[in-house]
Amino acid sequence: MVPAQYSTFYMTMAAVGATLFGLIFVAISISPETVTAENAPIERQIKATAAYIALLNPLMVSLFALVPYQIIGIAVTILSCIGLINTFAMTLTLRQEAQQGNTKFRNSIFVIVSFFLYGFEAFIAIRLLRYTIEPYWFSFLADTLIFLTLFGIIRAWELIGIRQFHIKNWIESLQSKNKT
16 A cells, blocks of 8 residues: 555656646647558657557556555556566567667667666565565655656657757857857
């Protein structure tokens, strides 16, 4: 059972999660062919799936945490396993794809972060399945949910295709202005 002092956090996370999940759903439904068509780039499909799962995870954990007398460890275990399975499938798919160096490096970073976040969440889930639970595990879970939300936002940001800010490009543009 979740300690009462976390109820406000989980209510807020549920509201934030539902909003973000709804926004990504709308963003993809505006032009679904870029993600769902058979000829859609596999990298876009992976970004969409990773964003959905990363945003759905904190939402569902938060909703289960709000149910009185809920054994939250069960929900966290299931959702972290879904995240780990998705990350593993994403890794296998990306390995089969021919990627350029920069794209391959960026995808590798996201895979590593994804394994770490869902792995740590699974570790926390095991602790939350015990009969007696130390309160600090709920704090670790809360922090992990915040990082998963951030991870989902970053993946969604990439999916939408908004130009990324790169320090290298900024420095090069400053150098070209100084030369003129």
